[in-house]
Amino acid sequence: MKSYNPTSNEMLLRKAYLFSALAHEGVMRKDGRPYLSHPMSVADILADLKMDDVGIVAGFLHDVVEDNHTVTIENIGDRFGPEVAHIVAAVTKIERDVPLDQQMSKEEAGYENIRKLIIAMVEDIRVIFVKLADRLHNLRTMEGMPRESARKKAKEGLEIFAPIANRLGIGKIKAELEDLGFRYAYPEDYEMIRSAIQEKRIYSGGFLEETRTQLTDLLGKNGIRCEVQGRVKHLYSIYRKILRQGININEVYDYMAFRILVPELRDCYSALGYIHSRWNLVPGRFKDFISDPKENGYKSLHTSVIGPSGQPFEIQIRTFEMHSQAENGIAAHWKYKEGRFVEEDDDNISTFRKEIEDSSKSSGAEFLNNLHIDLYPKDIYIITPKGKVVHLARGATPLDFAYAIHTDIGNQCVGAKVNGKLVPLKTELKSGDRVEVMTNPQAHPSRDWLEVAKSTRAKSKIKGWLAQNEKSLAIERGRESFEKELRRLKKNLRELSENGALEEGLKKSAVPDLDSLFAEIGYGKIDPRVFLKRILGGEEEEERSRHPGRRASDSPPISFGGDSDFLMNLARCCNPVEGDEIRGYIAKGKGLVVHRNSCSNLRRLAEIHPERVCEVNWEGRGGTNIFEIPLSIVVHNRRGVLAGVTKTVSDAGADIMSCDAKSLEKQGVGEKGMIRIKVLVKDKGHLKRLLSMLSDLDGVASISRNAP
Ligand code: MN
Numbered sequence: 001m002k003s004y005n006p007t008s009n010e011m012l013l014r015k016a017y018l019f020s021a022l023a024h025e026g027v028m029r030k031d032g033r034p035y036l037s038h039p040m041s042v043a044d045i046l047a048d049l050k051m052d053d054v055g056i057v058a059g060f061l062h063d064v065v066e067d068n069h070t071v072t073i074e075n076i077g078d079r080f081g082p083e084v085a086h087i088v089a090a091v092t093k094i095e096r097d098v099p100l101d102q103q104m105s106k107e108e109a110g111y112e113n114i115r116k117l118i119i120a121m122v123e124d125i126r127v128i129f130v131k132l133a134d135r136l137h138n139l140r141t142m143e144g145m146p147r148e149s150a151r152k153k154a155k156e157g158l159e160i161f162a163p164i165a166n167r168l169g170i171g172k173i174k175a176e177l178e179d180l181g182f183r184y185a186y187p188e189d190y191e192m193i194r195s196a197i198q199e200k201r202i203y204s205g206g207f208l209e210e211t212r213t214q215l216t217d218l219l220g221k222n223g224i225r226c227e228v229q230g231r232v233k234h235l236y237s238i239y240r241k242i243l244r245q246g247i248n249i250n251e252v253y254d255y256m257a258f259r260i261l262v263p264e265l266r267d268c269y270s271a272l273g274y275i276h277s278r279w280n281l282v283p284g285r286f287k288d289f290i291s292d293p294k295e296n297g298y299k300s301l302h303t304s305v306i307g308p309s310g311q312p313f314e315i316q317i318r319t320f321e322m323h324s325q326a327e328n329g330i331a332a333h334w335k336y337k338e339g340r341f342v343e344e345d346d347d348n349i350s351t352f353r354k355e356i357e358d359s360s361k362s363s364g365a366e367f368l369n370n371l372h373i374d375l376y377p378k379d380i381y382i383i384t385p386k387g388k389v390v391h392l393a394r395g396a397t398p399l400d401f402a403y404a405i406h407t408d409i410g411n412q413c414v415g416a417k418v419n420g421k422l423v424p425l426k427t428e429l430k431s432g433d434r435v436e437v438m439t440n441p442q443a444h445p446s447r448d449w450l451e452v453a454k455s456t457r458a459k460s461k462i463k464g465w466l467a468q469n470e471k472s473l474a475i476e477r478g479r480e481s482f483e484k485e486l487r488r489l490k491k492n493l494r495e496l497s498e499n500g501a502l503e504e505g506l507k508k509s510a511v512p513d514l515d516s517l518f519a520e521i522g523y524g525k526i527d528p529r530v531f532l533k534r535i536l537g538g539e540e541e542e543e544r545s546r547h548p549g550r551r552a553s554d555s556p557p558i559s560f561g562g563d564s565d566f567l568m569n570l571a572r573c574c575n576p577v578e579g580d581e582i583r584g585y586i587a588k589g590k591g592l593v594v595h596r597n598s599c600s601n602l603r604r605l606a607e608i609h610p611e612r613v614c615e616v617n618w619e620g621r622g623g624t625n626i627f628e629i630p631l632s633i634v635v636h637n638r639r640g641v642l643a644g645v646t647k648t649v650s651d652a653g654a655d656i657m658s659c660d661a662k663s664l665e666k667q668g669v670g671e672k673g674m675i676r677i678k679v680l681v682k683d684k685g686h687l688k689r690l691l692s693m694l695s696d697l698d699g700v701a702s703i704s705r706n707a708p
Contacts, residue, residue, distance in 0.1 A: 001013075001047050001056065004050045004336070005050070005052060005053075005336040005341075006336075007336060007337065007338050008052075008053055008336075009053050012053055012057060012080075013053065013056060013057065013060075015079070015080075016056070016057040016060040016061055016080065017040075017043075017060055019060070019061065019064070019079065019080075020036060020039045020040075020060040020061055020064060021036050023061075023064040023067065023068040023071050024036045024039070024063070024064065024067055024068065027067060029141070030144050030145055031141050031143060031144050032144070035063075035067065038063065038137060038138075038141075039059060039060050039061070039062060039063055039064075040060070041137045041140075042059045042060075042062060042130070042133045042134050042137050043056050043059035043060050043133075045059075045133035045136055045137060046059040046129060046130065046133050049129055049133070049170065049173070049328065049331045050328065050331050050332075050334060051126065051129060051331070052126075052334075052336060052340045052341040053340060054081075054083045054084055054087070054126060054340055055087075055126040055129055055130065057080055057084050058083075058084050058087035058088055058091070058126060058130050059130055059133060061076060061080070061084065061088050062087075062088055062091045062092075062130050062134060063134075064076070064088070065088060065089075065092050066092050073085050073088060073089045073092075076088055083124065086123065086124060087124055087126055087127050087130060090120045090123075090124070090127045091127060091130050091131060091134070093120075114160050114164070117131065117160075117164075118164070118356060119356065125330075128164065128168070129331075131161070132161055132164070132165055132170070132173055132177075135153070135156070135157050135161045135177065136157075136161075136173060136176060136177060136180075138153055139153065139154060139157050139176075139177065139180035139181065139184065140176075140180065142154070142180070142184050150184045151184060151185055153184070154180065154181045154182075154183070154184035154185035155181065155185045156181075157177045157178075157180060157181035157185075158177070158178060158181030158182060158185055158236075159181075161177050161181075162174050162177040162178045162181060165177060165329075166296060167295070167296050167352075168296065168329045168330050168352075169296035169297045169298060169325065169326065169328075169329030169330055169332075170327070170328060170329035170330075170331065171298070171326045171327050171329065172327045172328070175234050175236075178234065178236035178237075179234050179235055179236050181236070182235060182236040182239060183235075186239075188672065189239060189672075190235065190239075192249065192634055192701075192702060193235050193238055193239055193242075193249060194235060195704070196249040196250070196702060196704065197232060197235065197238065197249075197255055199704065200255065201232065202598050202600055207256065207307075207309070207311065208230040208231070208232075208256060209230070211230060211256075211258065211307060211313065212228050212229075212230040212258065214308075215228045215258060215260065215275070215315075216228050218274055218275070218278055219260070219262075219271055219274060222270070222274050224262060224267050224270060224271055224274075225262070225263060225267075226260050226261060226262045226267070226271065227260070227261040227320075228258060228259070228260050228261075229258065229259040229260075229261070230256065230257075230258050230259075231256070231257060231258075231259070232255055232256055232257075233254075233255050233256065233257050233314070238252055238255055243393075243456070248695065248700070248701050248702050249701075249702045250695060250702060250703070253311060253312050254282075254304055254312040254313055254314050256311075256313045256314075257313060257314040257315070257316065258313065258314070258315045258316070259315075259316045259317075259318075259323075260315060260316070260317045260318075261318060261319065261320050261323050262317065262318075262319055262320075263319065263320065264319065265290070265319055267319070268290060268301055268317045268318060268319060269301070271317050272301055272303065272317055275303065275305060275315060275317075276303070276305070278305075279305035279306060279307060279308075280305060280306045281303055281304065281305050281306075282303075282304035282305065282306060282312050285302070285303060285304035285314075286301075286302065286303045286304075287301070287302040287303075288301055289301070289302065290318075290322070296329065297325060297329070297330075298325070298326055299318060299322045299325065299326070300316050300317065300318040300322060300326065301316065301317040301318065302314065302315070302316055303315050303317075330352075380392055380393075380394055380396065380429060380430060380431040380432075380433075381431055381432065382396075382401055382429055382431075382432075382433050382434075382435050383432070383433070383434040383435070384405070384434075384435070384436075385434070385436045390404050390405065392404060392429065392455060393454065393455060395428055395454045396428070396429050396454050396455055397425060397426055397427060397428060397429060397452055397453065397454060398413075398416030398418065398423065398425050398427060398429065398435055398437060399413060399416075399425050399426075399449060399452050399453045399458055400429075400453055400454055400455040400457070400458045401416070401429065401435050401437065402416070402437040402439075402458075403453065403455070403457055403458035403461050403462075404455070404457065404458075405437065407461050408439075409437055409439055410445075410458060410461055410462075411443075411444060411445055411461070411465055412439040412440055412441055412442075412443045412444070413425070413437055413438070413439055413443065414438050414439060414440045414443045415437075415438040416435060416436065416437050416438065417435070417436040417438070418433050418434070418435050419433060419434050420434075425449075425452050426451075426452045444465065444469075445461075445462045445465045445466060447466065449462050450462055450463065460636060460638070460698070460699065463698050464638050464639065464640075464698075464699075467640055467698065468639060468640065471519055471640065473522070474518075474519045474522030474523050475515055475518045475519045475522055476518075476522065477518075477521075477522035478517070478518030478519055478520065478521030478522030478523075478528075479518045479521075479522075481521060481522075481528050482517070482518060482521055482528045482531075484528075485528040485529055485532055486532070489532060489536065491532075491536070496535065501535040501536065502514075502535065504535060505531060505532075505534060505535035508534065508535075509526060509531060510650060511526075512643075516643070517531070556568050556569070556570050556594060557578065557618060557619040557625050558582075558584070558592075558594055558616050558617065558618065558619060559616065559617050559618075559619040567591025567592065568584075568591055568592045568593075568594065569591060569592070569593050569594065570593075570594050570627070571585075571593050571594060571595040571596075571599065571601070571602070573595070573599060573601045574595050574596040574598070574599035574601065574602070575596075575627070575628070575629050575630065575705070576594055576595065576596045576627075577627040577629060577681060577683055577684050577686075577687050578618045578625055578627065578682070578683040578684060579618070579683045579684025579685060580596050580597075580684055581596065581597040581598075582594050582595065582596055582597060582616055582617075582618070583595060583597055583602060583613055583614070583615065583616065584613070584614045584615070584616040585602060585605055585606070585609075585612055585613055585614075586612040586614065587612075592614070592616070594616055625682060625683065626680045626681070626682065627680065627681055627682075627683075627687075628657055628678055628679070628680055629678065629679055629680075629681055629687060629705065630676065630677070630678050630705075631676070631677050631678075631679060631691075631694075631703055631704070631705060632674060632675075632676050632703070632704050633645060633674070633675040633676075633677065633694065633700060633702070633703045634672055634673070634674055634700075634701040634702045634703075635672065635673045635674075635675060635699050635700050635701060636671065636672060636673070636699045636700075636701060637663055637671035637672060637673045638699055640699075641673070641675075641697075641698075641699040641700070642659075642661050642673075642675060644697050644698065644699065645675055645677065645694065645697065645700070646659065646677075648690075648693050648694055648697055649677070649679055649690065649694075651693065652686075652689060652690040652693050653686070654679045654680055654681050654686065654690050655679065655680040656677060656678070656679055656680075657678035657679065657680060658677070658678045659675065659676070659677040659678070660675070660676050660677075661673055661674065661675045661676075662674055672701065687705075691703055691705070
């Protein structure tokens, strides 16, 4: 504190610390540590935010009234003055007043809460700082919390506190609240993105470091002193991009970002010029927040360029001072007098105050809109006829709204009224619109709806309906021609199933059941005449083996120096296929184990025993090799997706060794499932083709090659 507030009153802080220690004495937190560790950390975060004495003291004391019933707000007022008492009272009151699950809908209750919280700031802005620090530390120490309460706290962190931190311009708190909130509110999605990004990083190797050096050199050579930081973008922003654009994680390319800090404003623009002349820029991504700052005061230049290896990345350019403003927000320029900050001349606070006062009469959602708090960033809110609030992405149409309410309402949608007026289904909705959907039980989706709907949810529901219904048509058609062929041969279905011939035939054709057989016939993939001939006549002529020659368990096609008698194995951790870049590792008792170059296990092993690593090469055997590769596929749970995956694998000419599917727990973004499948492929090109066919498949969210 002394570094930013030399007039700070040390005795007062000691007193607050001791008071807190006594009040929380003997109480433990859920993580097993003394309760005092919490107010201490909160005070510490507040000191990071350059709070003054009153703010820090309130941080030490924010939970004492709640936790120790012999201490009252009056006691605190007597010892630490009315301001500290006011902050502690406000923080405690907000905690108690949370009106959950009453007559109010969740959204309304949420808005009302935030409104209360924000209005409390009009009197003392430090209330919100203490709340932010409190929630941040709670999220940092979430281990051991029961899952449901962890999820609730995390969602509030994500949906309420992070947007407020953003409005106040405190970038560092906002980013941490978002990532922690994301991690505990949507653990499976978080894990999926975390591991996918980690894998991408392994592939991209030293990209961050190399590019950082190139940027520093480029600018240094041109006489610009600068500090360059390289990082992976925070996971929640990657997640939002995926949701917003309806893409899967493999389609996210610009997940790395650089920040260039320079001394002077003019350096920002000259740095930008040098960068644009060095690399190609991604069109439409340049933003000048210096001449046109964000509502929260944020200033910076943003651009995206395509790096030397063809990989796009984002660059932010700003002065050191703008950076401090972006990280610390309104706290960046506080001045202190006698241990307290003087906020009278702070434009940001007074503007914000005025906005709050002006809109304090308006209702929840509108109130936040007036304050430019993007509660659900990039979202619009739409009101149902019953007054419920529904969030949609910008650009959403009445059809998206209909599907957001219920799949059946979407499927049977025939028209919509916006604010009482009949509109075409493709009308773009605006925040605050009141939308009423008209349905007809006879109606159903059509292919052109895929153009009208903008949200991933609506699109996937429409595609699902189409696939389902087009499939049932195929089954119908297939059944007809199959039965026709049976009649021609004077056979019937019962006969075939009684002697087991039918079952044998299904197995041979690799279809799981009769309906699938009809569907395949309907799609024209299986000829009913050939099928019946095979099971009735026993001819072997159709028999074709996809992979004559070697089996997966044979010695791998690797050459290694002269010593070809070496026992060789392909590593199970990274499962290399012919064409991958590989290296060998001589493992005691296991012979030579061949890993992919990018394998993190190999990397770790090589650090310990670099002498055991050796060069190996693939040995071409004329395309007769077979590799068994485990894949983990995250899918949106819906009918037909597993069948689609297995069909795609066989369309790609790969065999399935084993397959299992399970449902992941219900998430905020729809239900997900995980399919683990082992396939046999010929080489890297074959695998690549299979992966791209699978990722094109409807309902597939992500695929990873290594079994996690
Ligand atoms: Mn607390």
